[in-house]
Amino acid sequence: MATLTVHPDRLLPADPGVRDIARRLYAAVRELPIISPHGHVDPRILLDDTPFADPASLLIQPDHYVTRLLHAGGVQLDRLGVGEGPLTEDKAREVWRLLCTNWHLLRGTPVRYWFDSELAEIFGITQRPDAGNADDLYDRIAGQLAGEGHRPRALLERFGIEVLATTDDPADDLEVHAALAADPGIKARITPTFRPDRYLEPAAPGWAEAVKRLGAVAETEVGDYAGYVAALERRRRYFVDHGAVSADHSHTDTITTPLDRAEAERIYRWALAGQVSEAEATAFRRHMILEMARMSCDDGLVMTLHPGVRRNHHPDTLVRYGPDTGADIPLAVEYTDALRPLLGRYGTHPGFHLVLFTVDPDVFAREVAPLAGFYPSVYAGAPWWFLDNPALIRRYQESVSEIAGFGRMSGFIDDTRAFCSIPARHDMSRRLDAGFLAGLVAAHRLDEDEALDTITMLVTEQPRKVFKL
Amino acid sequence: MATLTVHPDRLLPADPGVRDIARRLYAAVRELPIISPHGHVDPRILLDDTPFADPASLLIQPDHYVTRLLHAGGVQLDRLGVGEGPLTEDKAREVWRLLCTNWHLLRGTPVRYWFDSELAEIFGITQRPDAGNADDLYDRIAGQLAGEGHRPRALLERFGIEVLATTDDPADDLEVHAALAADPGIKARITPTFRPDRYLEPAAPGWAEAVKRLGAVAETEVGDYAGYVAALERRRRYFVDHGAVSADHSHTDTITTPLDRAEAERIYRWALAGQVSEAEATAFRRHMILEMARMSCDDGLVMTLHPGVRRNHHPDTLVRYGPDTGADIPLAVEYTDALRPLLGRYGTHPGFHLVLFTVDPDVFAREVAPLAGFYPSVYAGAPWWFLDNPALIRRYQESVSEIAGFGRMSGFIDDTRAFCSIPARHDMSRRLDAGFLAGLVAAHRLDEDEALDTITMLVTEQPRKVFKL
Amino acid sequence: MATLTVHPDRLLPADPGVRDIARRLYAAVRELPIISPHGHVDPRILLDDTPFADPASLLIQPDHYVTRLLHAGGVQLDRLGVGEGPLTEDKAREVWRLLCTNWHLLRGTPVRYWFDSELAEIFGITQRPDAGNADDLYDRIAGQLAGEGHRPRALLERFGIEVLATTDDPADDLEVHAALAADPGIKARITPTFRPDRYLEPAAPGWAEAVKRLGAVAETEVGDYAGYVAALERRRRYFVDHGAVSADHSHTDTITTPLDRAEAERIYRWALAGQVSEAEATAFRRHMILEMARMSCDDGLVMTLHPGVRRNHHPDTLVRYGPDTGADIPLAVEYTDALRPLLGRYGTHPGFHLVLFTVDPDVFAREVAPLAGFYPSVYAGAPWWFLDNPALIRRYQESVSEIAGFGRMSGFIDDTRAFCSIPARHDMSRRLDAGFLAGLVAAHRLDEDEALDTITMLVTEQPRKVFKL
Incomplete structure (x- = not known):
């Protein structure tokens, strides 16, 4: 029987000199609290605290x-x-x-x-x-x-989680979040996230019903486009009032071409009547992403984009097992021209924050870092999904730090529904940051005090700043 | 005059600690037999054994x-x-x-x-x-x-080649392979590969004649689409009966959109009459790739795709020197949506194997590894052509192992027509695997016994399993 | 207050054994003169020599x-x-x-x-x-x-700059260059570069006026297409006569599809009349890039392409601050098929040199290095703009050296308007080359004498050869 060992130096650089520097950097952040500004943990497990x-x-x-x-x-x-x-x-x-x-x-x-x-x-x-x-x-x-020691709340505390964001439907009443906020037994901040994908895709099955339900929850008449927009605005405000700090969007592309008002109204009407084409629905969604950016400028919600995934690539698996079983596959996606309408309007808007994620490692250097290296609103989202592993995290670290600087990184985001993996994921990130920064110190590109300041910033201030926590 | 030295540690990691681990891993596989499941050596040199x-x-x-x-x-x-x-x-x-x-x-x-x-x-x-x-x-x-010692058969044995796949035209009678199989002087298995590219591109010069010849060889009437499909099926069976384990396909893209039966029949008819447009021919080929996957499910031939190369980029060179002189240049190619029809139908078919090669290193992480990390049929093909060198092999190792695990790799494939380079190519691969795995051990991500088991599997079991040897 | 230290080993590999080799390689090229065959320094500062x-x-x-x-x-x-x-x-x-x-x-x-x-x-x-x-x-x-010691000419000499290329408008009279060439106080060669972008984009504002001015300067009637081409040819000759060695082109794509003569003439006429569509203008520019290659074959100017940048991504910034303020963002660009017409015609023309730059790191391995690894005319341009930093330079070094060999590299190009950064940029490149080559020596892939010869070639002969200096 083999032993399972978690070595204190795991993931640190192999070279003894670099490893020594990395150890010191890692030691400085190892025990710092966890800030998790985007993820998929079900908040009810914390409310119920059932084993x-x-x-x-x-x-x-x-x-x-x-x-x-x-x-x-x-x-x-x-x-x-x-x-x-x-x-x-x-x-x-x-x-x-x-x-x-x-x-x-x-x-x-x-x-x-x-x-x-x-x-x-x-x-x-x-x-x-x-x-x-x-x-x-x-x-x-x-x-x-x-x-007792392994019930959800006990683990939440043991993990040192200070902020934990969930991902929520705009029609959610957020009662669970309200109860958690009111509960003196929960010290962590459990913050909801506005995720309106399904309301923005008028050709998706069930869209009209979903929009009507949203209207009902928002106490807003959604019979026309203006009402639909108002309902979304209201629900965003509701989320803000319940502690949300960001709105998350995950569609196949990042195109943000606006529609004429009249065209948007027409497509909306036809969509409600079940008469929308795929092309119209896509045009409408792209327009609405631009609208979401406008709303973010108004209500302050950080906008995060997770594009470029073909969901449910294998139809049979969807039918038999449902979504989110591992059959989502990345797609090549363009950012530079796609986001130009959005950034042309809001890219230098004071207080607007746009966090760009990608599942294509080449895009870090080609588009995301250059955008984050000019626009004060744009941050390069930490490696997501298939990229959240050491070698590809290294690609992110290299591309973003060299092209845009550490200050344009989002800070680590675990994006997980696996509650127990949260500390391991953050710990992995801290080790990799320590190793990367140690390499810069060893190459005499940064002094060690700067590396120490940088890793501390990445773990603490940066996620707070980027996500307005 | 400078000396030529091949150092025992070449290609191993520079760090002394990591190098020590790598040496041990390499030593364990250094002398193992060579399995070469895809390549371009002419089998006649082994039959004739002419110096x-x-x-x-x-x-x-x-x-x-x-x-x-x-x-x-x-x-x-x-x-x-x-x-x-x-x-x-x-x-x-x-x-x-x-x-x-x-x-x-x-x-x-x-x-x-x-x-x-x-x-x-x-x-x-x-x-x-x-x-x-x-x-x-x-x-x-x-x-x-x-x-004597440098004649083809002597080298074959000295190289320790246990399996050597060739690449063959579907109309080939495979007599050379039959003779080799019957020859007690050849211990290695020399296996043919079904490579039908030219029969699937109806707009290519000489297509109609080639198809007619194929029909003749298959003793099948190819005057209509059904006969054409039957001829291909028969030739595949013939190859299977002569020891083939895979069918290889190299077209510019990987799109697999099906045609209606009637449309396929119509394009086939027009193509025979020399009346096919480029667009129709391309649609037909894409449909036929899907058909090839269906046949693979039926007859068990492993399907391998080598897409994304603009052959004969320089027309003058083609005219003066013929193909395969080095003027083929990679193209960007999409896999995720392109392969969806094929994988939707056959991706979980028991026994179906699809090996995806690419000449675009970014695609390992963006598409190939995610596909291989879900579909049990999909394997990530070893770095091919321009990518079969240390730095880009490292990209493959990192992307595929982290996203999909070592078990989704194809094992090394030399893909060469340079007979004498075969041992050097496999040796390079073993050294690089040893170095990569040593890095994981040094970073405490794997125990050394696991690394040893992994490198042995990559050199022995994995190519046998993936190619059904 | 922290100290600022520039360590003698900065950027060299961390492993002590590899670092030792790198130190020796770097020492051999550290003090060699700077050859800067492409950049944006204003030559007037050298003529005036104002502090x-x-x-x-x-x-x-x-x-x-x-x-x-x-x-x-x-x-x-x-x-x-x-x-x-x-x-x-x-x-x-x-x-x-x-x-x-x-x-x-x-x-x-x-x-x-x-x-x-x-x-x-x-x-x-x-x-x-x-x-x-x-x-x-x-x-x-x-x-x-x-x-005195920090005036432009003093710095030019202190920096050890032997060749400094500027970038110039085809209508420029190059008087400044003539004066510099005639000045015995300037030992460096200050060479102009022909950069005709604005004359090749007929839909750009001010195109017709610019072309007329060019015609006037060239003393050529530009009322029709033939005259326009003749004016460009004349100005190229004028640049050649004033010491220019290259013509530089920066458009969004690299497509080089030719137009029929009649179509080119028609578009030119309509463009002069202000009646050109975006699509026609783009087709015209692509045709003209092919023409520029033809002219390079005739007059010997090295052709350099810097494609794939969305200039002035943020319109407000352009309006308020003008161009070149940092708001240019890379775009994905295709090279293989795009350049096929050009390389089909001129790719093996004796003496034709085409240097391909990219801002997409994946393209080094996928397209640029394979092209440079076949066509004797094609060189892989050193990492440009967002890629001119250590990690992405490493990607270039790896991809190009392994796929095409060191002889297909352009040599380092600083491409800067920041005069004082020139020595630091070249020094960074030399250190990174030393580190990269030291890694090959440590892995026993090159002998140290070969590495020494290679780094010396990259710093001295290669830029001279590629840019015909």
Whole structure:
């Protein structure tokens, strides 16, 4: 049986001289609180504080990072409980065994790295998972999950999370957030995020109903375009009043070409009547992203863009298992010309913040960093999704720091629905920042005091500034 | 006169600690047999076992890796014997001198690295080529080529080649392969590969005649679309029966949009009549690639795609010297949406294998690895052509291992027509894998036993599994 | 107060063994003269030899590398004197203070690196700029600028500049260059560059007037297309006669599709009449780039392409501050098919040189290096603009050396309007070349004598050869 060790120097540079510098930098930020300004944790788990059910439904079933790797390795999604409701004890144990048996499939991936940290640091596991110890590990983790110390609130505090943003539907009443804010037992700030994607795509199934519901919630007549815009504005204000700091948008492209008012009104009308073409719907959505930027200038919500993903690439998987199971695949996306209408209008607007994410590593140097290196509103979003691993994070660090400087980075964003991976993800980021900055010090490009100041800024001030926290 | 040395640590990481780990990993796979599941060696050289004629016609004249570099450096292709038949002794010597005189042009390229290995390890050369020693080196190599020990079969065995795939026309009778398989003097498996490009491009010159010939060989009436499809299916079966394991496709894009049956029939008819437009021909080819995937699900041939190259970029060079002289240049190619029809239908089909190659390094992270990280059928093809060199192999290693895991790699593929470069190419790959994995061990991301298991798998099991050997 | 130190080993590899090799390589080229075959220094400063006015108008106000970083960090361009004429002493001091106060914004960027070198090596500054020492530094630099030793000609000599190319309008009379050439006090060769962009874009404002002026200067009737072409040819000859070695082109794409003669004539006529569409103007420009290549074959001017930048991305900034303030953003650009007409005609023309620059790092491996690795006319231009920093220079070094060899590189090009940054930029390049080559030696891919020969070639022979100096 092999041991599972999380070495104190993991991810730090190999060269002994550089590693020494990196150790010092890392030590300075290692224990700082976690600020997580964008993510997908369900806030209800914190409100209810019910113990997590079992290792599989906590760490595997809902995490598409894990399920896609096992699926690619030949494990069908139904065997992992994907798309099912709560798992029985037997099924949960079986899912857990599948992970342990296929542990080798994770080698080299950040998922493996996060798992190592979670198992060792949250659950005190000291054995590398395999077929032989799967049941034993299951029992040990399940036993801890049943105790006080591993309930959601206890972990939230133990993780040192100071800010945790969720992602929410504009029609959400945010009662959970209100209750959390009012609860003296929760010291962290749990902030909602306005995510209106579905309301901006008039050709998507169910759009008209969704918009009507939004109108009802906003107490606004949405029979025409003006009402629709007003309803969105109202719901944004509602989110602001409930502590939201940002609005997030994830569509296939970043084009922001405006429509004439009359054309927008016409498309809206036809869309409500179910008479909209794909092309019209796309034009409308692009126009509305521009409108969202205008609203951000008005209400102060930070605008974040997560473009360029073909969702549900495999139709059968969508039908059988639903969305978010790992079948989303990146697309090439253009930013420079696409965002020109938006940045032409609002790029130097005081207080406007636009955080650009990408899943195409070449785009860091070609478009995102140059934009962030001119526009005071634009920040280069931390590596997202497929890019949130050491080698590609290095590409981000290099491209953005050299082209635009550290001050144009968003700060780390975990963007996860896997609650227990949050500390491991932030820790990975801090280690990689320490290693990168140590390299600059070793190459005599920065003095060590500057590197120390920079890493501290990246972990503390920068996310606060970028996300207005 | 400078010495030519092939250092035992070449290509291993510079840091002494990491290098030590890399040495141990490399030592474990250094002597393992070579599995070459895709390449362009002419199988007849093994059947005939005629001694290679001379150093130039073996190492320079037919190898577009070499000729393009010399051409770019100012040496016209006719001076290198490109497009000529057999070289006279004088010409061969002159071509060899041109290589030696221009040896500096190869600095930094993998061609230089392979040459160093070939010269030192196959021919025992200990001097760096230059104008002064060109004739002497020529004589020494030529002398060895004339002997028993350097005939094709002797080298095949000495190289430790266990599997060698060739690339073949669907109309080929595969008699050479049959003879090799029947020959007790050949221990290696020489397997043909079905490469139907020319039969799938109805606007290409000579298409109709080629299809008719194919029909004749397949003993199938190809007067209509159904017969054409049947002829392809039959030839695939014929290849399977002769030991083929894969079908290879190299077109400019990877689009796989299906046609209606009636439309496919119509385009086929018009194409036979010489009445097809470029657009129709392209649509037909895209449809046929989808058909090829269907056939792969039926007959089990692994499907490999090598897209995105503008062949014969320089028309004059094509006219004067023919194809494959080094004038092929990469194109940007989209995979995510292009392959969606194919993967929507067959992406989770049991036993279907699709190996995606690319000549665009950004595409490893943006599209290929994400696809291989979800679809159990998709493998990320090893760096191909312009990318088969240390820095860009590193990009592949990083992007694919972190996004999809080592299990989604194809294993190394040399893809060469330069027989003598095969061991050097595989050795380079093993050294780079050792260095990469050593880096993960040094960063405490993998334990050394896992790295050892991984490198062994990459060299042995993985190509067998991916190519069903 | 922190010290400013420029360490003798800066930018060299961290590993002690590799660093030792790099030190030796760097030492061999450190003091070699500077050849700058493409840049934007105003030659009048050398003719007049007037002392530079003050630190801000020398080092900040005209340098969009600096102003864009400060602007992104929240400093409005008017506070930096951008778009203003000469600065008052008070304003200059205030601009300088803004730089010092915001010194942290430059961390990690090459701008910071160049500034460190300039401050330390040209002005003997030993303190890191900050709010506290801004005035003192200002006074110390201003004092030196007023003296003999820091006048333009003295610096030109002290920098060791042997060749300095400027960028010039085809209608320029080049009197300044003639005067410099005739001046025995100037040992460096100051060579003009033919940059006809504005004359090739018939839809751009002021095109017709510019063309008429060009005709007048060329003493050529430009009422029809033939005259227009003749005027361009004449002005190119005029530039050649005044020492020019290259013609530079910067348009959004690199497409070179020819027009029928009649169509070119028609578009030209309509354009003169102000009746040209955007599409026609673009087609005309693409045709004219092909014509420029033809002229290069005739008159020998090296052709350099700097494509793929959306100029003046932010319209308001253009209106308020003019062009070249940092608001230019890269665009994705295709080279392979776009350049096929040009390279099909002239790619193997004896003596034709085409230097391809890019602001998209992926394009080095995907298109530029493969083109340079076949066509004897094509050279891979050194990393340009956003890419002229250590990490992305490394991408260039890797991609081009491995795919095409060192002999296909252009040699370093500083491309700067910041006169005082020239030595720091060339020094950075030499250090990075030394580090890169040292890595090849450490990996036993090159012998050290070859690395030494290569770095010397890159600094001396290669720019002379590529730019026919």
